Amino acid sequence: MRTCWQNDAGITVAEQETAPFFGRDQNMENIKYRCPVCGAECFEVTAHVTQDWKIDCNGSYMESMDECVEVTHYPDEDDIWSCANCEFYAAGSMFRVPTDGQKGEGDAT
Numbered sequence: 001m002r003t004c005w006q007n008d009a010g011i012t013v014a015e016q017e018t019a020p021f022f023g024r025d026q027n028m029e030n031i032k033y034r035c036p037v038c039g040a041e042c043f044e045v046t047a048h049v050t051q052d053w054k055i056d057c058n059g060s061y062m063e064s065m066d067e068c069v070e071v072t073h074y075p076d077e078d079d080i081w082s083c084a085n086c087e088f089y090a091a092g093s094m095f096r097v098p099t100d101g102q103k104g105e106g107d108a109t
């Protein structure tokens with residue numbers, strides 16, 4: 001379900017960022033996350049983004065011009081994640097899939 005992290009609003013932030021997926025250390029590249037309750041691999045999290053608005057002569061909000069200009073905070077393991085499939089929610093680190101024992105695979109000679 002990669003649609004979780006993509007959007008069709010023409011956001012180019014991800015392309016500008018040289019940081020990996022979560023903007024954290026590169027060790028997270030190989031980490032997978034899965035709901036420990038139902039096994040779903042799609043989560044609802046809160047990212048912090050900036051947005052362009054159209055305002056009126058009083059400076060009051062009229063409408064938003066886009067969904068996101070820049071991501072100022074990517075969801076990380078310290079944030080609260082909610083499973084998109086069931087009602088489980090916890091810190092992101094609770095969704096981490098243990099990868100111990102998988103490192104040596106594919107080493108057949």
Ligand SMILES: [Zn+2]
Nearest residue numbers: 035038083086
């Ligand atoms: Zn779940």
